[in-house]
Amino acid sequence: METVGALSEEEVIALIAGKLLSKTGIGEHLSHPDDARDVIPRAPKILFSMDAYTVNSLKLPWRGYSDVGWSALTGAISDIVAKGGVPHACMVALGIPPELDLKLLDEFISGMKEASEYYKVRVLGGDTNRSAEMWVAISVLGFTTARTPPSRRGLKPGDAIVVTGIYGPMGYVVKHGFEKALNEKWVVDFTKRPRAYLEVGYIIENYYKAVTASMDVSDGLGYTLQTMAILSSCGIAVRDPPQTPQQLVDLCRGGSDCLLEYALLGGEEYGVVFGVKPEWLRTVLRDLEHFNVPFTVIGEAVEAGEPGLYVNGRRFRAARYDQFREWA
Amino acid sequence: METVGALSEEEVIALIAGKLLSKTGIGEHLSHPDDARDVIPRAPKILFSMDAYTVNSLKLPWRGYSDVGWSALTGAISDIVAKGGVPHACMVALGIPPELDLKLLDEFISGMKEASEYYKVRVLGGDTNRSAEMWVAISVLGFTTARTPPSRRGLKPGDAIVVTGIYGPMGYVVKHGFEKALNEKWVVDFTKRPRAYLEVGYIIENYYKAVTASMDVSDGLGYTLQTMAILSSCGIAVRDPPQTPQQLVDLCRGGSDCLLEYALLGGEEYGVVFGVKPEWLRTVLRDLEHFNVPFTVIGEAVEAGEPGLYVNGRRFRAARYDQFREWA
Structure with a gap:
C-alpha cells in the first residue's frame, strides 16, 4: 500500500488537479496553479454556498470512497438547486491524513469527478491540507435568473x-x-x-x-x-x-x-x-x-x-x- | 471551562452566525439559515478561490485564536488581491473538536470578524462539522474589471x-x-x-x-x-x-x-x-x-x-x- 505521505504536497496536488480540474472556458484566463479562477457571470444573480463533511460521516458501510466523493458533491450542489439556481462551478478543499491509502484518495477524486461530469459542474480549484482525519469542504458558485430566490421561510396557509x-x-x-x-x-x-x-x-x-x-x-x-x-x-x-x-x-x-x-x-x-x-x-x-x-x-x-x-x-x-x- | 460539545449543533451555528454573518445587502434576498446566498455581480468578472488550514498550522506560540481567525481570512482574500480583484464575500466552513473550549471558538470567530470588517469582506455563511482537530476552509468571491487577470506565468525578460x-x-x-x-x-x-x-x-x-x-x-x-x-x-x-x-x-x-x-x-x-x-x-x-x-x-x-x-x-x-x- 502506498500512502499519501509518500508523496510531496505538490505531487498530491498534481494528482488531484490532473484528474479533477476543469480547463479554462471561453473568456476565462486563469487556471491551475493560479490561486483564484476568473468566471463570467451567467445570469443576473450569483448563488454562493459552502458545504463541508467529515468523510467518515458520509461513509456508509456499502459506500466506497468514490461513492463518498460523489455524495459530497451532490450534497453541495443540492443547496443551489433548492434556491432556484444552476450550479456552475465549485472549489474543493481537502483534509488528508498522510497515512491514507493513495488508492482511496484516487477513488474519492474519481467519484467526485463522475459527479461533476454528471451534473456538469466544473471543479475550478481548491486546497489540500494534512489532517488527522479526512474532511472535504465544497464551495459552489451558481447562477439564477430569479430576482428573489425562495428562502426557507415564506410558506402561507393554502400553499x-x-x-x-x-x-x-x-x-x-x-x-x-x-x-x-x-x-x-x-x-x-x-x-x-x-x-x-x-x-x-x-x-x-x-x-x-x-x-x-x-x-x-x-x-x-x-x-x-x-x-x-x-x-x-x-x-x-x-x-x-x-x-x-x-x-x-x-x-x-x-x-x-x-x-x-x-x-x-x-x-x-x-x-x-x-x-x-x-x-x-x-x-x-x-x-x-x-x-x-x-x-x-x-x-x-x-x-x-x-x-x-x-x-x-x-x-x-x-x-x-x-x-x-x-x-x- | 465550557466546551463546544456542551452545545447542540444549532447552538454552535447560532453562536457563529450571530457574530460573523453579514446581513442581506440591497437587491439581495437570502440570508442565514438559507443554504445559499444570492449576490449581485459587481464587475464584469467573478474571481473565485478557496483556502483551507489546519488551525494548528497557523498557531504560532504568540498567536491567540483571534489572531489565527484573522490570519486565515487574510490568507484567503490575499489570493483574490493578487489576481487583481476586490474580495467581496466569503463562506467559512469549520471543523471543530467537541472538546474545544467555547472561549477559544469565540476568540477565533472574533478575530475573523475583525478581519472581515477591516477588509470589508462579508461573511455570508458556511458550515460546521465535528472534527478530530480544528480546521477552517474559506471560499472567497471577488470581482474584477480586468479582462485577463494576471496568472503566475507570463513574465518576460526585462519586466x-x-x-x-x-x-x-x-x-x-x-x-x-x-x-x-x-x-x-x-x-x-x-x-x-x-x-x-x-x-x-x-x-x-x-x-x-x-x-x-x-x-x-x-x-x-x-x-x-x-x-x-x-x-x-x-x-x-x-x-x-x-x-x-x-x-x-x-x-x-x-x-x-x-x-x-x-x-x-x-x-x-x-x-x-x-x-x-x-x-x-x-x-x-x-x-x-x-x-x-x-x-x-x-x-x-x-x-x-x-x-x-x-x-x-x-x-x-x-x-x-x-x-x-x-x-x-
Missing part, C-alpha cells in the same frame, strides 16, 4: 407542499441499522449514490414568484418540513407519503402511515421541498412531469397554533442528527 | 519585479525557531496578524495589461519568486531586498545579503509579487505610492538557461513547507 425525490431507504437505515440494511439490496442501491435533480432548480427559478419557500433534504424529510413550517410560522399538514421504492411499498403493504414513518426519517436524499401558490400548482407540476422529476404533493401549509409538522392531524416532532450531541 | 509588503520577521522565525523569536518583540508584532493590502488589487486590475504575472506570498518570498520564474520559463534576478522592519536592518547592519537571507525565507506575509512591463513601471509605482503600499522593485526578469531565482548571479533554491513531507 401546496411539493416534495421531489425518492424517500424511505435512508429511513430504513436509521430505523433498522447498518447490519439489517446491508441485506436489503434496494436500500444499498438507493443510498449508495444519492442523486439531485438539476431540473428542479430550473423550475424554481422559472416560477420563483409562485414558489413561496424551498429547502433541500439533507437532514431528513421530517426535519426539513418541520424547519420550513417553524420558520414560516405555520403548520404543514402531510396527507400523502412522497415517492418511495416499490420494495418499501411492499414492505409496508401500501400502508400510508408505515410509508411516512420511513420517509420522514433518513437524510441525504437531496430532493427539494417547496411551497407553491395554489393557482400555480398545475403549471409547476406539468413542468416537473415534463422533466421526469419524481415528485408528490404531500400536503399543504395550514394555519397552526403551534407551528410545525402535522401527520394525521397530530404534531410530529422530527429529530435531526446533531454533529455535537449525536441524535437530538 | 520589473515589484514586491509589496514587509518581509523578514517570519524568516527570522524559520531561521532561529520559536523560542528565540518569542524574545524579539518586533518579530512577534509583525507576525501576529499579517496584513494584506487591498489597494494592490485595485492597481493590478487597473493596469492588468501592464502586469505580466502575479502571485501572493503565502509560502515564502523565495518560493514565490522561484515559482513564478519557473512557470514563466525565465530567471528572476534579485538586486535589492524588499522592505524589512528597521530592527532587521539593524540586525543585518544594513547588509543586503543578510536582509535577503531573512526576507526570502518565511511565509504568510501576504504581499504580492508581480511583473511590470518596463514602460509602465513609473505609472504603477506612482499608484503604489499614492495608496501608501510598502513596496520595492527588487530586480527584473531575465533570460536564463535554467529558469529560477538568481541572487547575486547565483541560482537560489527556495524551500517550501511541505504539508505531507514537512520542509521540502
Whole structure:
C-alpha cells in the first residue's frame, strides 16, 4: 500500500488537479496553479454556498470512497438547486491524513469527478491540507435568473407542499441499522449514490414568484418540513407519503402511515421541498412531469397554533442528527 | 471551562452566525439559515478561490485564536488581491473538536470578524462539522474589471519585479525557531496578524495589461519568486531586498545579503509579487505610492538557461513547507 505521505504536497496536488480540474472556458484566463479562477457571470444573480463533511460521516458501510466523493458533491450542489439556481462551478478543499491509502484518495477524486461530469459542474480549484482525519469542504458558485430566490421561510396557509425525490431507504437505515440494511439490496442501491435533480432548480427559478419557500433534504424529510413550517410560522399538514421504492411499498403493504414513518426519517436524499401558490400548482407540476422529476404533493401549509409538522392531524416532532450531541 | 460539545449543533451555528454573518445587502434576498446566498455581480468578472488550514498550522506560540481567525481570512482574500480583484464575500466552513473550549471558538470567530470588517469582506455563511482537530476552509468571491487577470506565468525578460509588503520577521522565525523569536518583540508584532493590502488589487486590475504575472506570498518570498520564474520559463534576478522592519536592518547592519537571507525565507506575509512591463513601471509605482503600499522593485526578469531565482548571479533554491513531507 502506498500512502499519501509518500508523496510531496505538490505531487498530491498534481494528482488531484490532473484528474479533477476543469480547463479554462471561453473568456476565462486563469487556471491551475493560479490561486483564484476568473468566471463570467451567467445570469443576473450569483448563488454562493459552502458545504463541508467529515468523510467518515458520509461513509456508509456499502459506500466506497468514490461513492463518498460523489455524495459530497451532490450534497453541495443540492443547496443551489433548492434556491432556484444552476450550479456552475465549485472549489474543493481537502483534509488528508498522510497515512491514507493513495488508492482511496484516487477513488474519492474519481467519484467526485463522475459527479461533476454528471451534473456538469466544473471543479475550478481548491486546497489540500494534512489532517488527522479526512474532511472535504465544497464551495459552489451558481447562477439564477430569479430576482428573489425562495428562502426557507415564506410558506402561507393554502400553499401546496411539493416534495421531489425518492424517500424511505435512508429511513430504513436509521430505523433498522447498518447490519439489517446491508441485506436489503434496494436500500444499498438507493443510498449508495444519492442523486439531485438539476431540473428542479430550473423550475424554481422559472416560477420563483409562485414558489413561496424551498429547502433541500439533507437532514431528513421530517426535519426539513418541520424547519420550513417553524420558520414560516405555520403548520404543514402531510396527507400523502412522497415517492418511495416499490420494495418499501411492499414492505409496508401500501400502508400510508408505515410509508411516512420511513420517509420522514433518513437524510441525504437531496430532493427539494417547496411551497407553491395554489393557482400555480398545475403549471409547476406539468413542468416537473415534463422533466421526469419524481415528485408528490404531500400536503399543504395550514394555519397552526403551534407551528410545525402535522401527520394525521397530530404534531410530529422530527429529530435531526446533531454533529455535537449525536441524535437530538 | 465550557466546551463546544456542551452545545447542540444549532447552538454552535447560532453562536457563529450571530457574530460573523453579514446581513442581506440591497437587491439581495437570502440570508442565514438559507443554504445559499444570492449576490449581485459587481464587475464584469467573478474571481473565485478557496483556502483551507489546519488551525494548528497557523498557531504560532504568540498567536491567540483571534489572531489565527484573522490570519486565515487574510490568507484567503490575499489570493483574490493578487489576481487583481476586490474580495467581496466569503463562506467559512469549520471543523471543530467537541472538546474545544467555547472561549477559544469565540476568540477565533472574533478575530475573523475583525478581519472581515477591516477588509470589508462579508461573511455570508458556511458550515460546521465535528472534527478530530480544528480546521477552517474559506471560499472567497471577488470581482474584477480586468479582462485577463494576471496568472503566475507570463513574465518576460526585462519586466520589473515589484514586491509589496514587509518581509523578514517570519524568516527570522524559520531561521532561529520559536523560542528565540518569542524574545524579539518586533518579530512577534509583525507576525501576529499579517496584513494584506487591498489597494494592490485595485492597481493590478487597473493596469492588468501592464502586469505580466502575479502571485501572493503565502509560502515564502523565495518560493514565490522561484515559482513564478519557473512557470514563466525565465530567471528572476534579485538586486535589492524588499522592505524589512528597521530592527532587521539593524540586525543585518544594513547588509543586503543578510536582509535577503531573512526576507526570502518565511511565509504568510501576504504581499504580492508581480511583473511590470518596463514602460509602465513609473505609472504603477506612482499608484503604489499614492495608496501608501510598502513596496520595492527588487530586480527584473531575465533570460536564463535554467529558469529560477538568481541572487547575486547565483541560482537560489527556495524551500517550501511541505504539508505531507514537512520542509521540502
